[in-house]
Amino acid sequence: xxxxxxxxxxxxxxxxxxxxxxxxxxxxAKLLIIAALLAYILDPLATRIESRGLSRTSAATLLMATLIxxxxxMLVVLVPLLFDQLKSLQTxxxxxxxxxxxxxxxxxxRSRFGFLGLADxxxxxxxxxxxxxxxxxxxxxxxxxxxxxxxxxxxIPFIIFFLLKDGRELKKRLIRMVPNRxxxxxMDLIHKMDQQLGNYLRGQFxxxxxxxxxxxxxxxxxxxxxxxxxxxxxxxxNLIPYVGPIAGMIxxxxxxxxxxxxxxxxxxxxxxxxxxxxxxxxFIQPFVVAQSVDLHPVLVLVAIIIGGHLFGILGMxxxxxxxxxxxxxxxxxxxxxxxxxxxx
Amino acid sequence: xxxxxxxxxxxxxxxxxIIFRENEPGMGMYIIHTGTVAIISESGQLQLSELSDGAFxxxxxxxxxxxxxxTAVAKTACKIFGFxxxxxxxxxxxxxxxxxxxxxxxxxxxAERLRKTNQRVQELNQELQKIKSAGMTHAS
Numbered sequence: 213x214x215x216x217x218x219x220x221x222x223x224x225x226x227x228x229x230x231x232x233x234x235x236x237x238x239x240x241a242k243l244l245i246i247a248a249l250l251a252y253i254l255d256p257l258a259t260r261i262e263s264r265g266l267s268r269t270s271a272a273t274l275l276m277a278t279l280i281x282x283x284x285x286m287l288v289v290l291v292p293l294l295f296d297q298l299k300s301l302q303t304x305x306x307x308x309x310x311x312x313x314x315x316x317x318x319x320x321x322r323s324r325f326g327f328l329g330l331a332d333x334x335x336x337x338x339x340x341x342x343x344x345x346x347x348x349x350x351x352x353x354x355x356x357x358x359x360x361x362x363x364x365x366x367x368i369p370f371i372i373f374f375l376l377k378d379g380r381e382l383k384k385r386l387i388r389m390v391p392n393r394x395x396x397x398x399m400d401l402i403h404k405m406d407q408q409l410g411n412y413l414r415g416q417f418x419x420x421x422x423x424x425x426x427x428x429x430x431x432x433x434x435x436x437x438x439x440x441x442x443x444x445x446x447x448x449x450n451l452i453p454y455v456g457p458i459a460g461m462i463x464x465x466x467x468x469x470x471x472x473x474x475x476x477x478x479x480x481x482x483x484x485x486x487x488x489x490x491x492x493x494x495f496i497q498p499f500v501v502a503q504s505v506d507l508h509p510v511l512v513l514v515a516i517i518i519g520g521h522l523f524g525i526l527g528m529x530x531x532x533x534x535x536x537x538x539x540x541x542x543x544x545x546x547x548x549x550x551x552x553x554x555x556x
Numbered sequence: 557x558x559x560x561x562x563x564x565x566x567x568x569x570x571x572x573x574i575i576f577r578e579n580e581p582g583m584g585m586y587i588i589h590t591g592t593v594a595i596i597s598e599s600g601q602l603q604l605s606e607l608s609d610g611a612f613x614x615x616x617x618x619x620x621x622x623x624x625x626x627t628a629v630a631k632t633a634c635k636i637f638g639f640x641x642x643x644x645x646x647x648x649x650x651x652x653x654x655x656x657x658x659x660x661x662x663x664x665x666x667a668e669r670l671r672k673t674n675q676r677v678q679e680l681n682q683e684l685q686k687i688k689s690a691g692m693t694h695a696s
Binding site for chain 2: 259262263380384387388392393395396399400402403406548551552
């Protein structure tokens with residue numbers, strides 16, 4: 213009996229090691245993590261469709277077909293708009309107001325920060341270099357990464373579909389590998405984690421979506437250029453506690469001031485973002501983020517650095533939900549473990 | 557029926573292997589496919605019952621969150637099916653009609669068991685009264 217259990221523990225450890233290996237192989241892991249997070253968020257919707265009398269396969273197919281159709285529709289509407297904004301980014305900031313604002317800023321920097329070696333700084337030249345660098349990076353991303361972009365846009369929905377369709381069976385097979393003595397414990401743990409993580413991830417997703425939509429509308433009303441880019445970025449950045457809301461606000465301030473040449477615009481943007489954060493904290497978060505997972509600021513920072521190091525900007529965005537996931541797993545494991553007498 | 561079978565967990569236990577322990581959280585019930593299982597009260601140090609093919613145990617854990625009231629140990633090599641609360645709740649969400657049927661069947665089983673327990677308590681009460689009255693007669 214002991215040998216049998218040890219064998220099972222060994223197999224389980226090997227499985228976990230394989231998972232860790234997958235996590236550290238890079239690109240494929242990024243795909244898997246994104247697909248798994250999205251499948252987790254979408255699972256209750258598939259269950260809701262299933263409760264109308266459809267099979268799980270039909271429910272997953274219907275959900276994915278609806279999502280893909282929605283995504284295509286969004287691309288048809290948004291891509292031309294995004295290209296328009298990209299084009300204006302290339303020609304933008306060349307107006308008289310921008311030049312005046314830059315000149316004022318340049319005079320101020322030269323006079324006040326000359327001692328730092330900035331006495332002859334040419335801000336317009338630096339701005340042009342920054343803009344062309346940014347555009348070069350965007351074009352490089354679109355051209356060089358177009359193949360991986362296509363692969364991702366096909367493989368992510370594909371993985372999501374199979375996780376939605378066979379997720380329950382996969383979970384059952386995973387539980388089958390657990391030794392008898394730890395069987396009920398693992399069931400208990402998985403159930404609790406499922407509840408906590410489901411609430412947390414769905415809440416984060418809904419919060420980012422709502423914040424992004426509100427920021428886009430607010431920036432459009434404020435007549436801020438590239439409102440769509442900045443709004444979407446602000447929504448995604450809102451996933452990151454502490455630094456996220458500020459990171460979303462900075463591009464809006466820069467674009468708004470440079471475009472209008474009016475420093476007061478920065479105040480309007482700051483007030484708008486403060487208002488949005490207030491709405492988020494008072495109205496959105498209490499409703500959508502049912503279960504908050506408190507993460508220490510240092511832990512958040514470390515997670516963002518590791519996420520960025522492993523998977524770039526996307527890694528930084530998914531770092532916090534992933535850390536929340538591991539925190540829930542660890543806390544629930546320890547709490548559930550206390551209720552069982554494994555030493556006996 | 558296939559929907560219920562899909563959520564069952566098949567487990568195999570060796571003789572003397574513990575299935576669940578008294579006072580640990582209960583996640584659901586077990587149905588014995590083959591083999592014999594002993595239900596033991598660890599606190600009372602006695603065997604409460606011995607169950608075999610087709611019998612089930614731990615069913616109350618499907619409906620409440622109280623800890624296990626006894627320990628279940630495999631007396632022989634067993635093949636059993638586990639049916640757990642989270643899976644039952646998920647099934648009720650997906651197929652409320654089927655979920656209702658299962659819960660109703662469970663309620664009937666528990667009601668039947670309660671009736672038998674009441675009857676047994678009554679019998680024991682009567683026996684106790686008899687012993688008491690016999691003792692009083694003997695004393696007088």
